[in-house]
Amino acid sequence: MSISKLIAAAFALALATTAASAIAAEPAKTKAKAEKTAKPKAAKAKGAKAKPVAAPKEADPEADEPDIADTAVQDFNCELGNKVTIYQNATDDGHIALRWKKRLHRLTRVATTTGAQRFENKMYGLIWIGIPAKAMLLDSKQNRQLANECKNDEQSKPQPAPVPETQVNNAAATPAVPVSQPAASQPAAQPAAHGAH
Numbered sequence: 572m573s574i575s576k577l578i579a580a581a582f583a584l585a586l587a588t589t590a591a592s593a594i595a596a597e598p599a600k601t602k603a604k605a606e607k608t609a610k611p612k613a614a615k616a617k618g619a620k621a622k623p624v625a626a627p628k629e630a631d632p633e634a635d636e637p638d639i640a641d642t643a644v645q646d647f648n649c650e651l652g653n654k655v656t657i658y659q660n661a662t663d664d665g666h667i668a669l670r671w672k673k674r675l676h677r678l679t680r681v682a683t684t685t686g687a688q689r690f691e692n693k694m695y696g697l698i699w700i701g702i703p704a705k706a707m708l709l710d711s712k713q714n715r716q717l718a719n720e721c722k723n724d725e726q727s728k729p730q731p732a733p734v735p736e737t738q739v740n741n742a743a744a745t746p747a748v749p750v751s752q753p754a755a756s757q758p759a760a761q762p763a764a765h766g767a768h
Contacts, residue, residue, distance in 0.1 A: 633694040637668040637677040649718035655708055
């Protein structure tokens with residue numbers, strides 16, 4: 572073999588060895604990258620386990636939507652086309668559920684001296700006031716009426732017209748007028764006798 576063939580063979584062998592080592596090194600680099608990437612994730616996962624687990628959120632009756640199963644429902648039509656629905660449980664007269672603008676709110680009874688029914692949800696600022704003739708919904712946070720002249724089916728029925736109080740009082744105060752007799756049948760007034768004792 573000539574020296575040039577020998578050099579060429581040695582050179583080819585060197586290239587083949589270099590290529591083989593490069594190919595063998597490539598999976599090692601990929602494996603090293605994968606290990607580097609996996610280690611931080613594993614550390615993050617371990618760190619997440621070390622954090623305390625948050626306690627479940629406590630129920631807030633004023634914020635959470637109330638349960639309306641087994642309730643009596645009253646729909647109220649208000650002025651300006653507003654609608655309010657009241658859900659009342661017969662076993663709980665201290666609370667109502669009120670549907671306003673697609674949201675259900677829980678309101679708590681507030682004592683009044685006037686006899687009106689008043690329910691409030693302080694978180695949302697809602698106040699429902701009901702009297703025998705009508706009801707209204709107020710927003711205490713913005714100091715405004717949300718719905719007025721709210722009436723259910725019973726309150727919307729036409730009421731008999733009351734008799735004006737003046738007619739009742741006049742009828743009781745006016746004495747009955749006797750029918751007068753004809754003049755001919757009335758006895759003549761007798762003159763009083765003077766001086767006879």
